[in-house]
Amino acid sequence: MxxxxxxxxxxxxxxxxxxxxxxxxxxxxxxxxxxxxxxxxxxxxxxxxxxxxxxxxxxxxxxxxxxxxxxxxxxxxxxxxxxxxxxxxxxxxxxxxxxxxxxxxxxxxxxxxxxxxxxxxxxxxxxxxxxxxxxxxxxxxxxxxxxxxxxxxxxxxPLKEQERIVGILDFAFSKIDENIKKAKENLANIDELMQSALQKAFNPLNDNTKENYQLPQSWEWKSLGEISNLIQNGFAASKNNEIPSGYVHLRTHNISMDGSLKFDTLIRIKEEFIKEKQSFIERNDILFNNTNSTELVGKTALVTQNYNYAFSNHLTKIKLKNQYNSKLVVFYFVLLLKNKYFEKICHQWIGQSGINIDKLKKIQIPLPPLQEQEQIAKHLDFVFEKAKALKELYTKELKDYEELKQFLLDKAFKGEL
Structure with missing residues (x-):
């Protein structure tokens, strides 16, 4: 120094x-x-x-x-x-x-x-x-x-200078911490808003029955198996099969908690390991995380465009029949995840939990006619987009506050405070 x-x-x-x-x-x-x-x-x-x-x-x-x-x-x-x-x-x-x-x-x-x-x-x-x-x-x-x-x-x-610096940092950090607390509260409020919007969308009569609650006229409960044309797991590929510029093989980390796919980290594998039926996903497909730690099982994402991407055996591809809206079903699965429903139905073993296709097919979904499905999905999409923008704003605020703390500490220990 x-x-x-x-x-x-x-x-x-x-x-x-x-x-x-x-x-x-x-x-x-x-x-x-x-x-x-x-x-x-x-x-x-x-x-x-x-x-x-x-x-x-x-x-x-x-x-x-x-x-x-x-x-x-x-x-x-x-x-x-x-x-x-x-x-x-x-x-x-x-x-x-x-x-x-x-x-x-x-x-x-x-x-x-x-x-x-x-x-x-x-x-x-x-x-x-x-x-x-x-x-x-x-x-x-x-x-x-x-x-x-x-x-x-x-x-x-000298000790007196140490105490002077501590006084400045104590005061500054207390103010910063107040703002950090407010930003965290705002983030929590956004999560509550999203949860409330989902709850109202799928339980419009606000029936307190835990399962198969009362639905409006023209709505009905349908199992995932009833409304799907295809429910198919992907295939495993070990670390030995990974290469820097191979065929994309989606994993559990590519599915977010809010119903979307993430492509920030892509695993690629040798093309000779590609299995034809599990080597692509198409617009409006649903990817379901069937195996993970208990709290993450059930993460679900909507595919928004066609990709020549394979997917892991820990993911399940779901194709719905034409009269059902994939985005709405994904939103419902996001609600189930938030309500810890998948934690209750998954099979648990050491270090992991899972939901097999048979159990997945039996999941009941509250569904209105197609036109109303599309309206609800559009409304939830709007709410989630606004919420996402606010979450990014407050998350950036939190990062900025931590950087401000480090800036003050840096100045303090260079003798510049």
Whole structure:
């Protein structure tokens, strides 16, 4: 670090404090009830943008001797199954009877000339994040060593200047966080609006019956099997069959949660593996995600034009009869996904869930005459397009607010704030 203001110095993290290793324990030592002889245990997944106090474990206090969390300790995620969690950290305060697990490390400052909050802000900066990235570059190991963190260099002004900078950042971040909260609320409101529009469209009489609720005159319940000419799964293609410039093979990630196809990441395979009947999709076809993690099974997308694309065995192609509107059926499946219907009917096994063609055919769909189907689909299309534009706007706002935070942190630790 160069060109720091006069009076600033660079110290390593290891020179201003020390690390404490987390508690190791056995599964049978976990307790179900907290009492005076036990402590709560924090793990790596509790460290997010804020401290998440869900899913806490409880262990005997005797296992956590000299490992009880104190005010102004900083907890680090040292190891995790998820690489993006490793290195995350949080300043801790007001925790009574808390310790931390073996996949975490606790840093305790022992230098009176260091502001805890100044250090905590630095550990959220791009300087720190880039340091962690460089340590883990080219490595598939999702863990950090204390030695790695102890060598982290920190630009430090005198204590009064640290406190001045903390005051500015505290005020600015509180205002930014207020705006972030509003943007997130707006996004949640948009999701509720979309859900409400779908609910009203497919249950116009607002009947509270859970299944096969009452429909308006001229509407009727139809099974997917009744209204389809074709329901066909795709075919599997292993990683060994993938090539950079081959034939497109659509996968589950190509289906969005809102009923559309995504082409940002395309997998291509050798043409000799193409199976003729499963090597194309046409306008108004429906692609249904038949196998995925439980919460994602049932993602459904409308095909809006002809593509010479194959599709995975985890996708099912559906062709409707002419008197039924594909877009409307996709919207109904989006509603079912939001209502967790597919989670209830899917077959679950280790790591995955699925819905086979027989079960898919039996799904009941509320349908008006074709002309009304087209009107409802057009209305929902309008609502979803407006909602999508607003979601993009608020999502960009959230990104801008996070970038503003990083800009302020960058200025702060260059001595320019």
């Amino acid at each position: 160069t060109n720091l203001p006069q009076g600033w110095e660079v110290k390593t993290l290891g020179s201003i404090g020390f690390f404490i290793r987390g508690v190791s324990y056995k599964k049978e030592q976990l307790l179900s009830i907290k009492d005076e002889k036990s402590v709560y245990l924090l793990r790596a997944n509790n460290i997010q943008n804020e401290l998440i106090l869900d899913d806490l474990q409880i262990i005997p206090k005797e296992l956590a001797v000299d490992k009880i969390i104190q005010n102004n300790d900083i907890l680090f995620a040292m190891s995790s199954g998820s690489k993006h969690i490793v290195g995350k950290n949080i300043l801790l305060n007001d925790l009574n009877d808390f310790t931390f697990g073996a996949f975490c490390g606790l840093f305790r400052i022992n230098n009176l000339n260091i502001s805890y909050k100044f250090l905590a802000f630095y550990l959220k900066s791009s300087f720190y994040k880039n340091y962690i990235l460089n340590i883990s570059k080219g490595s598939n190991i999702n863990n950090l060593r204390f030695a790695d963190l102890e060598n982290l260099q920190i630009p430090l002004p």
